Amino acid sequence: MxxxxxxxxxxxxxxxxxxxxxxxxxxxxxxxxxxxxQGLFSRIVGYTKAVDDVSFDIREGETLGLVGESGCxxxxxxxxxxxxYEPTAGEILYRESGDLTDDLKKLRIHVHHFKADDxxxxxxxxxxxxxxxxxxxxxxxxxxxxFQDPYSSLNPRMTVFENVTEALKNSRWVSRSEMENIxxxxxxxxxxxxxxxxxYPHAFSGGERQRVVIARALxxxxxxxxxxxxxxxxxxxVRAQILNLMEExxxxxxxxxxFISHDLSVIRHICNRVIVMYVGKIVEIAEGLxxxxxxxxxYTEALMSAVPISNPRHRKRSExxxxxxxxxxxxxxxxxxxxxxRCQYAKDICMQQTPxxxxxxxxxxxxxxxxxxxxxxxxxxG
Amino acid sequence: xxxxxxxxxDLKIHFFTDEGVVKAVDGVDLTIERGKTLCLVGESGCxxxxxxxxFMQIIRKPGKLVDGSMLYRFKKDDGTDEIIDLAxxxxxxxxxRQIRGQEIAMIFxxxxxxxxxxxxxxxQITELIRLHTGATKHExxxxxxxMLQRVGIPKPDRLIDEYPFRLSGGMRxxxxxxxxxxxxxxxxxxxxxxxxxxxxxxxxxxxxxLELQNDYGMALLFITHDLGVVAEIADDVAVMYLGKIVxxxxxxxxxxxxxxxxxxxxxxxxxxIAMQRDELEPIKGMVPSPFRRPVNICQFQPRCNQRFEACSxxxxxxxxxxxxxxxxxxxxEDVAAVHQADTEAVAHG
Numbered sequence: 001m002x003x004x005x006x007x008x009x010x011x012x013x014x015x016x017x018x019x020x021x022x023x024x025x026x027x028x029x030x031x032x033x034x035x036x037x038q039g040l041f042s043r044i045v046g047y048t049k050a051v052d053d054v055s056f057d058i059r060e061g062e063t064l065g066l067v068g069e070s071g072c073x074x075x076x077x078x079x080x081x082x083x084x085y086e087p088t089a090g091e092i093l094y095r096e097s098g099d100l101t102d103d104l105k106k107l108r109i110h111v112h113h114f115k116a117d118d119x120x121x122x123x124x125x126x127x128x129x130x131x132x133x134x135x136x137x138x139x140x141x142x143x144x145x146x147f148q149d150p151y152s153s154l155n156p157r158m159t160v161f162e163n164v165t166e167a168l169k170n171s172r173w174v175s176r177s178e179m180e181n182i183x184x185x186x187x188x189x190x191x192x193x194x195x196x197x198x199x200y201p202h203a204f205s206g207g208e209r210q211r212v213v214i215a216r217a218l219x220x221x222x223x224x225x226x227x228x229x230x231x232x233x234x235x236x237x238v239r240a241q242i243l244n245l246m247e248e249x250x251x252x253x254x255x256x257x258x259f260i261s262h263d264l265s266v267i268r269h270i271c272n273r274v275i276v277m278y279v280g281k282i283v284e285i286a287e288g289l290x291x292x293x294x295x296x297x298x299y300t301e302a303l304m305s306a307v308p309i310s311n312p313r314h315r316k317r318s319e320x321x322x323x324x325x326x327x328x329x330x331x332x333x334x335x336x337x338x339x340x341x342r343c344q345y346a347k348d349i350c351m352q353q354t355p356x357x358x359x360x361x362x363x364x365x366x367x368x369x370x371x372x373x374x375x376x377x378x379x380x381x382g
Numbered sequence: 383x384x385x386x387x388x389x390x391x392d393l394k395i396h397f398f399t400d401e402g403v404v405k406a407v408d409g410v411d412l413t414i415e416r417g418k419t420l421c422l423v424g425e426s427g428c429x430x431x432x433x434x435x436x437f438m439q440i441i442r443k444p445g446k447l448v449d450g451s452m453l454y455r456f457k458k459d460d461g462t463d464e465i466i467d468l469a470x471x472x473x474x475x476x477x478x479r480q481i482r483g484q485e486i487a488m489i490f491x492x493x494x495x496x497x498x499x500x501x502x503x504x505x506q507i508t509e510l511i512r513l514h515t516g517a518t519k520h521e522x523x524x525x526x527x528x529m530l531q532r533v534g535i536p537k538p539d540r541l542i543d544e545y546p547f548r549l550s551g552g553m554r555x556x557x558x559x560x561x562x563x564x565x566x567x568x569x570x571x572x573x574x575x576x577x578x579x580x581x582x583x584x585x586x587x588x589x590x591x592l593e594l595q596n597d598y599g600m601a602l603l604f605i606t607h608d609l610g611v612v613a614e615i616a617d618d619v620a621v622m623y624l625g626k627i628v629x630x631x632x633x634x635x636x637x638x639x640x641x642x643x644x645x646x647x648x649x650x651x652x653x654x655i656a657m658q659r660d661e662l663e664p665i666k667g668m669v670p671s672p673f674r675r676p677v678n679i680c681q682f683q684p685r686c687n688q689r690f691e692a693c694s695x696x697x698x699x700x701x702x703x704x705x706x707x708x709x710x711x712x713x714x715e716d717v718a719a720v721h722q723a724d725t726e727a728v729a730h731g
Contacts, residue, residue, distance in 0.1 A: 069580035070551075205668055235425040236607060240651040240664035262580060265610070269653035269662060292655055306585035308610030310654050312633040315614060320589070323582050326550055379655045 018095055018125055024224060024256050025058040025081065030090035030129075032076050036331060048331040050076040052280040054090075055357075058224065063250065063257040065271030067264060067303070071327060073280040074260045078226040081258065082145045083128055083136055092128040094139060097223060141167070141220035148229035150209035154201040154216075160187070161197035164216045186215040189252075190245060207238035214245065218253065228260045243270055264307050264379070268292060273363070276300050279328045279338045287363040293378045296366035298343045304379040314380055337369070345374055385455065386413040387569060387601050388437065393450035393469070395432050395441060404672040406432045406445065408625035411700065414569065419595065419602040421612045421633070423648075424622035427669055430605045433622075434571045437603075438482050439473040456485065457568070484514040487562035491574035493554035497546040503530075504542035507561045514565045529560040533590060552583035556590070563594060569601040576611060588615055609652050613637055621645050624669070624681045627700070631707040641709045643688045680712060688713060 018026060031054075033047040051073040058064050066074045080087045128139060147153040154163050164186065165179045174182075184194035190211040201209055210230065217225055227246070231239045247270065249255060261267050267274055274291045276284040276299065284297040295301045305321045323342045328334055334341055340350040349369050357367045368374070395407040407429040414420050422430045435441050437452060452468040471478040490496040498506055507529065508522040517525065523542070530538035533556040546554055555575060562570060572591065576584040592615060595602050606612060612619055616633040621644065629642040640646045650663040667685040675681060683693040690712075698712045 069582065207668055235669070236609070236648060237425060237651050237665035238668060240653070240662050243653065243662060244664060263653075264581070265653045265655050268655045302582060304655075306581040307655060308584075308588075308608070308614045309656075310610045310613045310649070310652060311637050312613045312616070313638065320585055322586065322589075326552070 018093065020057065020059075021095075022059050023057040024060040024095055026091075026093040026125075027057070027077075027081070028055050028091040028093065030054045030077065030080060030092065031088045032073070032080055032085055033088045046331050049280050049333065050330055051080065051087075052330075054277075054280070054282050056275055056282060056285060058256060058258055059273075060095075060223075060256055061250075061254060062272045063259055063270050065267035065274040066258060066260045066277065067262065067267050067274060068277035069262060069303075069327060071279075071330065072277040073330070074262075074277050075228055077277070078145065078228050078258060078260050081128070081224075082143050082226050083131070083140070084145075086132070087129045090129060093125040094128050094143075095125055097142075142222050143224045143226065144217040144220065144222040146210075146213055146217050146225060146227045146230040149233050150206055150213050151201075151233075153213055154209055156201055159198055159200055160192075160204075160212050163201065163212060164197070164219055167216065167220050182219065183215070186218055187212075189218075189249070190215045191241075205238075206234055207241060210234060210238075210242050211245070214242075214249070218249065221253075222255070224256045224258065226258045226260070229262070230259075231266060232261065232263060239266070246270065264292075264303065276303065279333055280330050281338060281367065282357060282365075283339065283367045285357070285363070285365040290362065290364055295376050295378055296360055296364060296371045296374070297339075297368045298345050298374065298376065299339050300366075301376040301378075302342075305377065307379060309380050337367075345370060385415075387416045387455050388412070388414040388468075389451075389453040390433075390437075391451050391453075393433065393436060393452065394448045395429070395436055395445055396448050397445045399444055402673050405625050405675070406672070407436070410450070410622075410625070410627055412620060412627070412630075414601050414603055416568070416601050417595070417599045418617045419592075419604055419615055420618045420620065421616035422603065422605045422620050422622060423607065423609065423612055425607060425669055427672065428622040429625040430622050431573055434488070434573055434603060434605055437468060437569075437571065438486055438488060439468065439471060439478045440482075441473075454481070454485075456481075480514075483510055483567075484565045485567055486569045486571060487565070487567035488571040488573065489555075489558050489562050489575045491577050493551070493558045493578075494546065497554065497558065499545065499547060502543050502545055503549070503557050507542075507557075507564055510561060511564050525564060526560070529564045530557065532594070533557075533560045533563075534586075535560070551579055552586065555579060555583075555587055559587075559591065559594070563598065563600075566598060567600055569603065570595075571603045571605070573605045574607070575604075577606070577608065584611070591615070609637075609649065610654075621648070624675055626681065626710060628682065628710045629708070635707055641703060641707070641714060642682075642711050643686045643713075644682045647685075647687070 030051055032051040033049050035044045036046045036048060037043060038045045054077060066077060068074045076085065079085045081092055161183050164183045168174050168179060183197050187194050187197055192208060192211050201212065204212065231242050234242060250257060259267065259271055273287050275282055276291065276297065278299050284291065284295065284300045291300060292304065295304055302321045302323050325342050328338050336351045336353055337355050340346040343350065355367045355369045357365045358371055359365055360371060390410060390412040393407055393410040397404040397406055410433055422433065424430045432441065432445065436447055441447060447469055450469055454466045454468050456464045456466050458464050504523065504526055507526040511517055511522040511525050527538045527542055530542060535541055535553060535556050549557065576587050579587060588611065604615060613633065619633050619636040620627050620630040621642065623644050629640065629645045636645060640649060647665045651665055653662055665685055676683065678697050679695060680693045680698050683689050692712055696712060698710050698715060700708050700710045701714050702708050703714060
């Protein structure tokens with residue numbers, strides 16, 4: 001089946017070309033609008049623009065952070081990429097793997113029954129947004145998701161073994177003993193004892209369950225993992241364990257992460273690049289530490305100033321930026337720049353024109369009319 | 383040192399479940415002073431919420447306060463102090479009802495579940511005001527509007543007639559705070575009040591709470607697992623682990639000169655913006671099951687990176703390093719005392 005769909009993909013999608021060959025995913029003009037219905041016949045009275053014209057790249061092997069406050073659409077972006085949602089508009093270009101490491105090739109051939117020359121060459125792109133049903137299946141194996149709450153994302157009526165190997169069953173027939181081997185290896189890799197696979201999820205603590213969830217994501221040998229608030233529900237001491245584990249696994253399995261979180265310090269720790277979202281739009285993209293040291297969008301500045309500093313000597317309550325009012329309603333956003341009603345630098349143009357994401361050099365982009373002029377404060381790094 | 387508002391000694395709260403007794407709080411000593419902020423920090427399941435619930439005698443079944451005293455300095459109308467032991471009060475009796483809401487108020491983590499869905503914000507606040515002050519409906523309503531305005535809710539005279547589900551998370555938490563403060567409490571217990579909120583909203587709420595504390599001079603007991611929040615607001619910090627307070631000092635000492643291995647490990651395990659990527663050092667192992675906690679030895683010992691031979695035999699007691707800093711760890715107990723305990727343990731064993 002993998003064979004079929006890669007053929008199909010190659011035929012259907014020759015028109016797509018990647019802007020950069022190092023990208024694994026290129027998202028172009030992604031929109032996800034949810035209808036608001038009313039009355040007996042569910043008349044559509046409006047749309048919640050959860051994601052509104054978002055474009056970004058995910059480079060192979062990187063950890064891309066997606067930050068923003070609740071309701072900004074970051075989870076919706078993640079869900080569109082794993083195709084849990086069908087986007088309203090836009091492209092999600094996915095580069096098929098051509099050059100795998102020998103290990104991964106072996107795993108693909110033996111475990112997933114791919115043929116040795118199964119994959120089209122590097123650079124062929126598939127638009128995930130246009131595929132549906134069976135055509136998506138091979139990509140569902142390659143793009144996996146980890147959720148926030150390990151208590152609700154594991155099936156309590158299935159043992160850990162069944163939870164972990166369920167995705168394997170959908171792809172092909174695998175003997176029980178082989179599945180046990182695979183699950184055992186993975187559990188060992190994520191730091192759990194393979195004997196525990198006969199137990200049910202309730203017997204595990206939060207951190208252990210999150211390890212099981214990670215093992216479950218890895219079982220299909222994915223290339224991209226969308227981690228949606230994957231450490232937010234964990235205790236601090238366990239959170240560090242899981243973050244370190246995710247970094248190790250990334251090196252071992254050549255994984256790419258889209259790491260969605262509201263926690264700027266966690267993002268700082270694990271991500272190579274950061275995207276900041278506000279009310280369904282990207283307001284800033286920056287490499288490495290740039291977003292913390294030199295934010296170029298007033299919203300990012302406010303976000304940075306709100307992060308608590310873990311040292312009482314650096315208290316900065318007095319200089320903190322107080323955002324006025326509430327986050328805009330995505331079904332009825334303000335005119336112009338969505339942030340202008342709360343922005344302390346807002347001018348007339350901000351009320352009339354929606355700012356485009358502009359290139360500021362060094363991979364830094366910001367959607368603000370005054371991105372080049374404003375002198376904004378970064379987070380306290382001391 | 384000023385006279386404490388609340389002095390807790392050897393508080394023990396045990397949960398009698400079918401599977402066995404869970405010692406959720408096992409000998410906690412605390413003092414809370416007027417106008418000061420005490421942060422109670424710890425991971426989930428360490429007993430910090432149960433401790434705070436004990437002060438209002440609202441421990442859920444099958445939990446039971448089995449031992450300890452909670453001496454509360456109650457200011458009477460004529461200006462004299464009366465010391466009440468909250469632990470001795472009947473949870474259903476009249477005296478504790480007067481203290482709840484009026485003397486000691488509480489804010490909970492998730493405002494959606496702690497506000498009633500069936501009543502408007504106004505109804506809920508006025509009920510409390512009328513109960514405690516005997517104000518008329520009209521007076522109580524005015525007072526409620528005044529409080530809502532005080533906590534920064536726009537158009538309070540309109541919002542007072544809204545139901546909680548119509549408000550955003552931040553606004554709901556503000557309404558909760560307005561309700562808690564409406565009777566001018568002497569002590570406010572805030573149980574993870576900002577955990578469910580976004581960072582920018584969290585910053586607003588924290589600033590608001592400190593501002594109100596300044597204005598009304600109340601004592602604040604702040605319960606959280608977020609060390610960043612602690613660093614922002616605490617005067618004093620108490621770190622809890624498995625039902626015991628392992629370290630207690632002022633905020634600056636806890637963050638810059640922590641003594642207990644658990645506090646040190648906790649501080650190293652939180653990702654910080656100012657930190658290099660490779661510095662994150664998790665605490666090994668995990669919090670043991672409540673039924674399998676180590677007994678009569680150091681409870682942190684299995685996860686500790688500084689443990690030595692005596693740790694698996696002797697239970698450390700709280701040791702004062704200086705008048706303002708206590709640690710429950712054998713590393714800081716007098717070597718002689720350790721030896722004595724050692725010999726005793728050998729003799730008993």
